Amino acid sequence: MTTTHKVSIWRGGAEGDYAHYDVPARESQTVLDVVTYVQRHLDPTLTYRFACRVGMCGSCAMTVNGVPRWTCRTHVSKVTGGGELKIGPLANMPVIKDLACDMTEFFEKWQKAQSRFIPTKTRKNPMEPIKPDTPARVAANAGIECINCGVCYAACDTVRWNADYLGPAALNRAWTLANDERDGGWADRLKAVSDHGGCHSCRSHQSCEAHCPNQLNPAASIAGLKRLSTSAYLKGELK
Amino acid sequence: MRALRLYLVQRVTAAIMAPLVFLHLGLILYAVQGGLSAGEILSRTQGSFFWAFIYGLFVLCASFHVSIGLTNILQEWTSLKRIAAANIAHTFGMGVMILGFRAVYAVVF
Structure with missing residues (x-):
């Protein structure tokens, strides 16, 4: 039967x-x-x-x-x-x-966070060796397996409450790029993730971590961004 | 970077208030051992610039902290726009500050 x-x-x-x-x-x-x-x-x-x-x-x-x-x-x-x-x-x-x-806004926020790789070299430069065991590379590796599924965005209370909030996926990507020594877009990205709706809007409920199907921890990435952003501001690098 | 500045003010005020809360709780534990009366409290606080500074600092931090936090809560939990939420929260924060300083004044002077 x-x-x-x-x-x-x-x-x-x-x-x-x-x-x-x-x-x-x-x-x-x-x-x-x-x-x-x-x-x-x-x-x-x-x-x-x-x-x-x-x-x-x-x-x-x-x-x-x-x-x-x-x-x-x-x-x-x-x-x-x-x-x-x-x-x-x-x-x-x-x-x-x-x-x-409709995932348009989800991906538009990705762009708003400047979460795209900005190369610092061209194809004419020799291949740059990247050490896999530096603290920055380890931090980047911890967040790069995001598949843009939107699960964290759907699970996030702050996204539900604050229409301007960039969301865990876009900020997680910003964090991986912040730790990528080949990237040259940090100055603009730092402004984007520090402003209204950026990393400081996160309430650390950690639903993103609880539900991410790839066991990533966007909340930890966002906490990292908060530290970088605060440190940059205190050093006068962020006006 | 208004968002970042507000974030920093809220974190810094929280960091200042946390040890003050423990100091206050410690004081309560110490003070109640011999019974607690208004006269006993006032004998400790009246004329004391130390306690005026401690509780004055707490009132100042609490009023800023609550203004920023309440703005966020109102904006996220209601349909209020940011300006309206901030106006309500700042008015409330001002109330906290006025009542707080009035209480500090009352027990110190």
């Missing part, structure tokens, strides 16, 4: 409701498998995002039973406890339709 999961999935945009589906249970079934089954067998109008299915692309994040998660690496058995499965779009972003939310 085939057992089924009782599944509720958000349908609609900002206004909408949860629709209910019965999805056959499978071994090692992920939440993304469940959503895909619904679209392919029960309702082809269901909208959602995914790409790699192996936890690398950051496309498939959704709210699963109230918690933001990457759905391709989340097994149903681990989140339902035998009960129902409730799947919605990520919080803190406008819903486009069903499970797809």
Whole structure:
């Protein structure tokens, strides 16, 4: 006898409701498998995002039973406890339709934080050796595996409360660049992350760390930025 | 860098207030051992510039600290704009400062 999961999935945009589906249970079934089954067998109008299915692309994040998660690496058995499965779009972003939310602001804030690599060398320069064990490189390495999934942004109370807050992902990226000796964009980035909505807006609730699927700690990165920013200000480097 | 300056003022005032709180708690533990009366408190505080400085400093720090913190809370938890939130919070902070200094004045002079 085939057992089924009782599944509720958000349908609609900002206004909408949860629709209910019965999805056959499978071994090692992920939440993304469940959503895909619904679209392919029960309702082809269901909208959602995914790409790699192996936890690398950051496309498939959704709210699963109230918690933001990457759905391709989340097994149903681990989140339902035998009960129902409730799947919605990520919080803190406008819903486009069903499970797809608009990540424009998330990525615009990434740019606003100047969180892009500014090279200091050209291709004509010789390759610069980077020692892997310097404190700065170790700090950078601790934060570089971000896949831009938006889980931390959806989990963050400060993002929900403060529309100007740049968010954990953008600030985590700023921190990795601050510790990258090849980068030359620190002066502008320091201003961007120190201003209103920057690192000093973080309330250190650490939801980003609790929910990051890659076990990164953006809260620690933001704390690092606070120290750098404060130190720069006290030295007169930040007007 | 207004945001950074406000952040710094709030952290510095918190850092000043923390040891003052412990000093105050220590004083309470010391003072109540022989029973506590208004006369006993006033005999210690009246005319004492030390206690006027300690509690005056605390009032000053608390009023700045609460103004900044309350602005953030009002802005994040209500639909108030930053200016409106700041006006309410600063008014409250001024009230804390006035009442605080009045209390310090009352027990020292």
